[in-house]
Amino acid sequence: MSDMNVDPNETPVKLEGKGIAILVCWILGFGTLVSWNSMLTIGDYYYVLFPTDLASSGKGGIGSYIIICIFAAGFGVADAHVQGGMTGDLAFMKPEFIQSFFAGLAASGALISGLRLITKAAFDKSPNGLRKGTMLFLAISTFFEFLCIFLYAFVFAKLPIVKYYRAKAACEGSKTVASDLAAAGIQTDPNQRADVDAKTPDRLSNKELLFKNIDYALDMLLLHVVTLSIFPGFLYENTGKHGLGSWYPLILIAMYNISDLIARYIPLIESIKLESRKWLMIVVLSRFLFIPTFYFTAKYGDQGWMIMLISLLGVTNGYLTVCVMTVAPKGCTGPEANALGNILVLFLLGGIFLGVALDWLWIIGNGSF
Template sequence: MTHIDSSAVQIPTRVEGKFKASVVCWFLGLGGLVAWNSMLTIQDYYYELFPRYHPSRVLTLVYQPFAFGTMVVLAYYEATTDTRRRILYGYIIFFLSTLGLILIDLGTLGRGGIGDYIGICVFVAAFGVADACVQGGMVGDLSFMHPDFVQSFFAGLAASGALTSGLRLVTKAVFDKSDHGLRKGVILFLSLSTLFEFVCIFLYAYVFGKLPIVKHFRKKAALEGSKTVTSDLAAAGIHTEYNEKITDAKHERLSNKELLLENRDHAFNLWFIYALTLSIFPGFLYENTGEHQLGSWYAVVLVACYNVWDLIGRYVPLVESIRLESRKGLIVACVSRILLIPCFYFTAKYGDQGWMIMLVSILGLTNGYLTVCVLTVAPRGYTAPEQNALGNLLVVFLLGGIFAGVVLDWLWLINNASF
């Protein structure tokens, strides 16, 4: 068996270009969820168009099976999947689908109707496919690079929520008093999201792969037997030397089943984090929190609070002294969030809006913090192909948790007279 020593490609002690790569990862994370977060943030508009169709719950339920199902297939074939093509396809689908939402609204003049609703559902399903392509591909790719890249990517995912919430508040305020103001704000809002997706296509295709530090990590991954980086190396101008070594290298690696058994606690943690979060956000916030002083602004403010604190939570692990790395500690922290369920129930029934805003902030903070802690700890100690495979597997459980949470969210409607 031909063995190629991966130490032949050394990452410099002073990691050159790390900050620039982290910034690009942040923007790629932003593009990875900005389209879907746009859908979540304009639900007040869709409730006006489709008041009887439970859009916050139905659209989320449409999105998740496509995201989860596509991710399962891609994770199974991750070892031979062209990561570059997969990620670019994802961003292109996001771009075209967001543009499609604008065209549907313009074509129907914002009148609503079942045909309009079905068209929106089709594009939401496309968002799910794109999410699996981008999120799974990027997490797998970044798992064998510097841990800060994973953190930056997930901070970008959260930033997409904070940014869309901020933009939604601005557009709602600007157009609130004008004729068809809500619709005008939504069209402007979706147009900006479409622009963000186009920028991400450019960043991944022409910038990220050519950064020196990214090329170093991909060369190292190639020498450890990874076939998923071949296309990226070729696009960066590295053809013959490493491609031949990829072909010759035959490294023993753990199977997906073995990786999953060794990391079943991390897989469970991610599943549970998102199952609990999505059982509350966003459906419960739109339909089960009652009427308060903020009126029509209440749900928009709650979503904004969640997104801002989710973003803050993803930066907290950068402080080494408060970063949670103990596997037992992570399990305890994740499972303890179950206490939020009765807190939300009783606050919605008896509490005022201040308490609800505080609870939503805690939900976002813990969601972001624990996600980053799990995904930066899990890949340690594995070779690049194993890290890529593990990253994909963990995203499967993350999306599976979201899917479970979306289904569980419907339980809040039991005994709800409006259902």
């Protein structure tokens, strides 16, 4: 690619590609969690293949189980890199980009759940149908992963508005963005960088940035601790027997994902977008009430109440995630927004890890041990 100078002082209003960028961000968000959501959604397959008494009578075998665990760990590492990198990249661009990316993350769960229901229904009566449906489902998911690689490499990076924001961040001192631009053959004017540096106040270190935004970081941590301590493990272990049979946990997961997706568009309505740091923390902390509520609903409520409750869990998760991720970078320089995006994803994934670990507490005392 030939060198191209990008003027960071050019207004983004004059640049083309905003609509395409928003669409591509959505697709990239979708692809980021396809592998993760695929693993979550075929829980019914794992429960047939690997019973709790795996060592004595598991049909899948310990070797296959270990290999699947290794792949799961690989998906986790890949997700952390992609989600952290993309969030840092989009944090210094327009808020609509990061909102669309996180909406795509939720859409991954919603669409994958729908696809799983279709493949399960298609092979429900055929011999070895559960495995056939799962294999088709995973093949389709893999296709979407390759589509995202193509879009990021050959479409997103070449959009004028993306070039503008990356050049601006590089001129403000973002070394990672400058390296990416140089690797792509795009050069920024060093005189422009010096001029921007002279006008930009001293930048915060990563440690200072974290302490300044510790409430946002804790929001992301606690938000996902609560969500992942319930979803999806509780839905397979503690919802009891219902008229929907083996379809019941799949429907609950689909309802969560659809609610989460819809809620991620609510902050686009500025009048109902929550931006107060104090109230964001209060609402995030109030979500801990979901834990006893789910317990008592599973014990005493019917499936209608559980569907309503899981939908509310999804709505609050999606809405609050987008509120925090779009509000936190406001007022930051390009390098600071880039770093803050990485920090927030670190706490988000930390919350997912803790939530999944706490998910095991649901099976204590229910006969699974």
